[in-house]
Amino acid sequence: MLALESVTYRYAGAPRPSLHDVSLELGEGEVVGLVGASEAGKTTLCLIASGLAPRTVGGTLTGRVLLDGEDTAPLAMDELAGRVGIAFASPTTQLSGVAATVYEEVGFGPMNLGVARPELIARIEEALAALRIEPLADRDPAQLSGGQQQLVAIAGLLALHPAHLVLDEPTAQLDPAGTAMVAEALAGLAAGGASILVAEQKTDLLAGICSRVVALDGGRVVLDGIAAEILADPRLTKLGVAPPAAVRLRRAVADANLPAAALARLEHALAAPR
Amino acid sequence: MDSARWTRIAIGVLVGAVVGIGLSATGQVWPLSAAAGVIVADVVYAGLSLAQTGEWGPMRVAAGLVAFAIATYIGIGFGDFNNPDAVDPNTFANTKAANSWALILTVSMVIGAVVTYGLELVQTGRLASLSRQFGTRTYLLMAVGIGVNVILGQAVASALKIPIYLDSIGTILVGVLCGPVAGALTGGLGNILWSYVIPPPFQYQPAAAFAIVAVAIGVIAGLLGGAGFLRPRPNRPTAELLAGGAVTVVLVGVMAWAASQAYTRIFETSIDLFPDPAKVDAIFVLLGYLAVALVALAVLGLFALLLVRRDLTAAYVVVAGVFTGIVAALISAPIAAGVFGGVTASGTDFLVLAFRQAGADVYAATTGQGLISDPIDKVTTFFTVYLILSALANRFKARFPQGEQVLEEPSA
Amino acid sequence: MAVTTTALAVLAGGLLGPALLTAVAVVVPAVVGRILGRLLRTALLLTLPIAVSVLLVNLFFFPAGREILFQVGPIAATAEGLGFALETLARIGAISGAITLFYLTTPPSELVLDLERRGVSPRIAFVTLASVQTVPALVERAATITAAQRARGLDTEGSLWRRLHGVLPLAGPVLLGSITEVEERTMAFEARGFTRPGRRTLLWWPSDSGPQRLARWLLVLAVPLLVSARAVGWLGWLG
Numbered sequence: 034m035l036a037l038e039s040v041t042y043r044y045a046g047a048p049r050p051s052l053h054d055v056s057l058e059l060g061e062g063e064v065v066g067l068v069g070a071s072e073a074g075k076t077t078l079c080l081i082a083s084g085l086a087p088r089t090v091g092g093t094l095t096g097r098v099l100l101d102g103e104d105t106a107p108l109a110m111d112e113l114a115g116r117v118g119i120a121f122a123s124p125t126t127q128l129s130g131v132a133a134t135v136y137e138e139v140g141f142g143p144m145n146l147g148v149a150r151p152e153l154i155a156r157i158e159e160a161l162a163a164l165r166i167e168p169l170a171d172r173d174p175a176q177l178s179g180g181q182q183q184l185v186a187i188a189g190l191l192a193l194h195p196a197h198l199v200l201d202e203p204t205a206q207l208d209p210a211g212t213a214m215v216a217e218a219l220a221g222l223a224a225g226g227a228s229i230l231v232a233e234q235k236t237d238l239l240a241g242i243c244s245r246v247v248a249l250d251g252g253r254v255v256l257d258g259i260a261a262e263i264l265a266d267p268r269l270t271k272l273g274v275a276p277p278a279a280v281r282l283r284r285a286v287a288d289a290n291l292p293a294a295a296l297a298r299l300e301h302a303l304a305a306p307r
Numbered sequence: 308m309d310s311a312r313w314t315r316i317a318i319g320v321l322v323g324a325v326v327g328i329g330l331s332a333t334g335q336v337w338p339l340s341a342a343a344g345v346i347v348a349d350v351v352y353a354g355l356s357l358a359q360t361g362e363w364g365p366m367r368v369a370a371g372l373v374a375f376a377i378a379t380y381i382g383i384g385f386g387d388f389n390n391p392d393a394v395d396p397n398t399f400a401n402t403k404a405a406n407s408w409a410l411i412l413t414v415s416m417v418i419g420a421v422v423t424y425g426l427e428l429v430q431t432g433r434l435a436s437l438s439r440q441f442g443t444r445t446y447l448l449m450a451v452g453i454g455v456n457v458i459l460g461q462a463v464a465s466a467l468k469i470p471i472y473l474d475s476i477g478t479i480l481v482g483v484l485c486g487p488v489a490g491a492l493t494g495g496l497g498n499i500l501w502s503y504v505i506p507p508p509f510q511y512q513p514a515a516a517f518a519i520v521a522v523a524i525g526v527i528a529g530l531l532g533g534a535g536f537l538r539p540r541p542n543r544p545t546a547e548l549l550a551g552g553a554v555t556v557v558l559v560g561v562m563a564w565a566a567s568q569a570y571t572r573i574f575e576t577s578i579d580l581f582p583d584p585a586k587v588d589a590i591f592v593l594l595g596y597l598a599v600a601l602v603a604l605a606v607l608g609l610f611a612l613l614l615v616r617r618d619l620t621a622a623y624v625v626v627a628g629v630f631t632g633i634v635a636a637l638i639s640a641p642i643a644a645g646v647f648g649g650v651t652a653s654g655t656d657f658l659v660l661a662f663r664q665a666g667a668d669v670y671a672a673t674t675g676q677g678l679i680s681d682p683i684d685k686v687t688t689f690f691t692v693y694l695i696l697s698a699l700a701n702r703f704k705a706r707f708p709q710g711e712q713v714l715e716e717p718s719a
Numbered sequence: 720m721a722v723t724t725t726a727l728a729v730l731a732g733g734l735l736g737p738a739l740l741t742a743v744a745v746v747v748p749a750v751v752g753r754i755l756g757r758l759l760r761t762a763l764l765l766t767l768p769i770a771v772s773v774l775l776v777n778l779f780f781f782p783a784g785r786e787i788l789f790q791v792g793p794i795a796a797t798a799e800g801l802g803f804a805l806e807t808l809a810r811i812g813a814i815s816g817a818i819t820l821f822y823l824t825t826p827p828s829e830l831v832l833d834l835e836r837r838g839v840s841p842r843i844a845f846v847t848l849a850s851v852q853t854v855p856a857l858v859e860r861a862a863t864i865t866a867a868q869r870a871r872g873l874d875t876e877g878s879l880w881r882r883l884h885g886v887l888p889l890a891g892p893v894l895l896g897s898i899t900e901v902e903e904r905t906m907a908f909e910a911r912g913f914t915r916p917g918r919r920t921l922l923w924w925p926s927d928s929g930p931q932r933l934a935r936w937l938l939v940l941a942v943p944l945l946v947s948a949r950a951v952g953w954l955g956w957l958g
Binding site: 080083084085088089090109110111114115118119121123126127129130131133136137140141142143144145146147148149150153154175189190193 | 828841845848849852853856900903904905906907908909910911912913914915916917918919920921922
Binding site: 441442443444446447448449450451453454455457458480496497500504505506509656695698699700703706 | 849854899901905908913
């Protein structure tokens with residue numbers, strides 16, 4: 034379980050904190066969505082959850098970040114790397130740049146951690162299989178499409194065998210095809226019981242995989258609850274978040290005053306699983 | 308910078324100047340006196356710093372510098388530099404000396420580094436200043452730096468036949484932001500890779516021979532960067548700008564004169580400013596003046612920066628560039644002469660030709676060429692690095708080991 | 720590794736003068752590796768600019784030249800100059816040949832992994848590989864930006880001045896872009912355990928064989944032997 038307890042965080046040299054008194058829990062097997070406007074603090078929260086803040090990016094953190102009840106403050110980044118994995122929005126900057134094949138790229142993390150060679154190979158193949166990208170194993174990572182590169186990045190994280198995955202707007206820089214690829218992969222991971230914290234503007238994606246959704250505004254948690262409820266909450270739009278298509282459609286239908294029979298059929302269609 | 312520090316610097320420079328001039332007045336060879344003066348100045352400054360602030364840092368660097376100088380002096384004694392029998396009567400080039408030169412310098416630099424960091428290890432039990440220079444950011448920046456060195460250096464060497472190199476931008480950037488050892492590693496490793504590992508068309512096989520030059524450049528950049536040379540100093544009052552300009556002109560003039568003295572005394576030739584057109588081909592004289600014009604233009608361009616942005620750092624950039632350039636020239640000239648006969652298939656060859664035409668031997672020709680090309684090149688490079696730094700966000704720079712030293716000082 | 724040693728040995732050997740000897744050390748492995756044609760072509764291409772410069776400079780401007788071969792206007796070509804030029808060319812050819820042989824037979828990744836296996840720090844290994852990678856990456860990025868700019872009507876042909884003018888807006892995004900990327904890449908790297916001290920597991924490394932090891936040791940031993948032989952004066956006949 035990954036928990037943030039009353040975390041307030043200020044970047045080095047920043048006049049004000051980016052997160053105020055934020056508390057969040059990510060349990061085993063839970064998929065939590067993180068929504069909010071552009072500067073609401075989603076990225077900062079992801080950086081803190083993964084340990085990059087304050088270690089790699091500097092800044093001051095008050096409050097506690099706990100992994101399975103253990104305070105992570107004395108842990109170094111390389112110790113945390115194997116416990117929480119983080120993926121970012123840009124597909125190209127996450128690549129190591131020194132791997133000739135996807136196979137080596139996925140292995141980059143566990144190689145750094147000194148995992149024994151037989152285990153290393155097992156992990157790579159497991160990660161490739163989990164994301165169904167075995168056909169890409171011999172390709173040059175730099176030649177892949179954005180969506181494929183993002184999948185390779187996530188596979189690289191899986192190979193670290195982390196207890197939790199943190200994804201900071203993984204589809205932000207992808208075209209619709211790439212977004213669909215990543216969304217499908219995430220759905221597969223979620224179904225497989227992974228513990229994921231995913232920050233996204235695309236609420237449709239979140240609606241499909243999250244059990245819980247947390248909304249941030251101005252560095253504070255303003256909403257935290259069951260996904261379906263939060264995503265249908267009317268306050269979302271005021272926070273700068275576009276609700277999922279289904280929610281918008283339902284509202285439009287409710288406003289349109291349709292006859293009861295048509296309404297019932299529509300409700301039935303919307304409630305049907307994708 | 309507070310006035311106490313300025314005072315210490317001034318005293319150091321004064322004592323150093325006295326020692327240097329005194330030595331040469333008693334008949335010592337010029338480069339020796341100049342080097343002795345610089346070292347004494349640094350030791351005095353370091354000593355004063357220690358006495359006034361209790362900081363050991365400058366003292367350790369000074370100790371390393373002294374060790375380097377002594378090692379080089381001893382090494383030169385072994386290297387047959389002044390042995391007339393070792394000189395090839397055909398080319399007047401001393402191949403054995405050229406080969407040993409790089410070796411001597413490498414060994415001396417290692418000795419200097421061992422003294423500097425050894426002192427720290429003995430005194431504090433750790434090598435904090437060394438390990439601080441290296442983090443993930445450093446390694447990533449080094450990779451970019453080496454790449455930039457290779458691309459720009461190769462472009463200039465093979466495509467644009469102008470007498471500058473532009474192959475040190477990466478080295479100096481890493482040195483300034485990360486530290487002297489990081490900069491040295493960028494330069495050294497970069498040159499070796501450039502020769503052996505980078506595939507054509509970017510491969511430049513002569514580069515490895517000059518690796519020691521790149522190392523020196525990286526060290527100097529690191530030390531100057533750490534001392535805050537590239538810190539922006541905008542919006543200074545006119546009086547300060549004029550003072551800065553004057554000091555720069557004086558310093559550059561002194562360095563140029565010292566370099567020319569070294570040139571004439573070592574090689575026992577005289578620099579003929581207006582050679583007899585019957586003896587020397589006019590085209591080379593013309594090219595020579597063109598090169599000098601380039602120098603003037605570069606310096607003027609920087610003074611323009613001074614005036615427009617009222618940025619005093621332009622003066623620091625010029626001084627840093629000229630100093631680094633002269634050191635680089637003096638180190639690389641024997642290598643160019645002894646290993647390549649002065650010809651490296653770059654735009655500098657015509658300058659070497661000009662000097663050869665005027666009657667100088669290979670050794671003197673490459674030194675002369677270097678003393679013109681290198682300062683121009685290094686001033687341009689430092690200027691470029693300064694421009695790059697100014698385009699980077701403060702938050703980004705601050706996270707580098709020496710990043711704080713390139714940020715503007717907060718207004719008091 | 721055998722090839723690196725060849726390069727080193729040739730470097731030391733070439734500077735001593737016996738270029739003929741070292742040419743053998745280069746040509747024989749090339750024939751064995753069936754790359755003699757490629758080797759000759761690449762090496763020639765690389766050394767052509769240097770060769771031309773060396774030839775011209777020394778032929779015409781050799782200070783101790785006395786025996787005049789022919790004259791071009793006021794400049795005279797000398798026999799001593801030609802001799803020195805040929806000597807230098809032989810040396811350069813040997814060095815260049817060895818370096819080219821090395822480059823043609825050893826992909827950088829193999830070299831670096833082998834070094835890492837023998838104890839070089841993984842971080843230095845990384846910098847080496849990344850630097851080699853950066854060169855084509857930057858060029859490609861510049862090409863992409865140039866294409867985009869051309870699509871927007873920027874003039875990329877024409878006089879030198881105009882092309883220079885077109886290059887400058889390129890420098891910004893390419894150069895600054897790759898530098899600012901360092902921040903994001905640092906985060907990605909540290910999140911993948913890059914900061915862990917010590918060695919890392921290697922997926923694969925190039926194989927070493929008996930004959931290769933023997934050849935390596937022979938070449939390494941040859942260097943001090945040649946140096947001492949030269950010092951003693953035995954190799955005077957090679958010039």
